[in-house]
Amino acid sequence: MKSFGLFLVAIIALFILLANLGPMILFALGVYLLYVIWKKFNEAQETGAKVFWIIAGLIVFSMTLSNIYALVGVFAVYILYVLFVRNDGPKKGWTKNGSGSDPFDSFDREWSSTEK
Incomplete structure (x- = not known):
């Protein structure tokens, strides 16, 4: 259930990012x-x-200030980054039977038992 919630948060953050991309x-x-x-x-x-540069600066500053809500999109990018770094896939060293960190150890045991 926790992973489903994180998936929903990621989807919502992705939609917020896409909405604020412009x-x-x-x-x-x-x-x-x-x-x-x-x-x-x-x-x-x-x-x-x-x-002239002061007037141009004020015009561009007003344009930039009108897009200040784009910081919500930057926050969405940050949330997506944190979610993807936190959930970096399966853990290293995991095997099906849980013994050892090498997944081929269990294969070697099974192979030797079938040869006998």
Whole structure:
């Protein structure tokens, strides 16, 4: 039952990720553009150029701020990451009869008993 619940959480997180994929891309683009605008603002020498970069920065900042709910998608990616790292498949060293860590040990015993 626990694994079924984790499966449902993973499915819900996947749907949240897919629903927020567009805003996540726009948010990342906005953050990148803000970085570029900041660099251009620091390189500008004239006052007019600095004013232009400030206005461009405010426009891009408002675009980025309108996509702030994309952080829900980032949280969904984090949940999916944690679920897949936590549930990394069957445990190593597991055998059907539970003896030893090498799965071929039981095969060798069975083979030798059939040869006799």
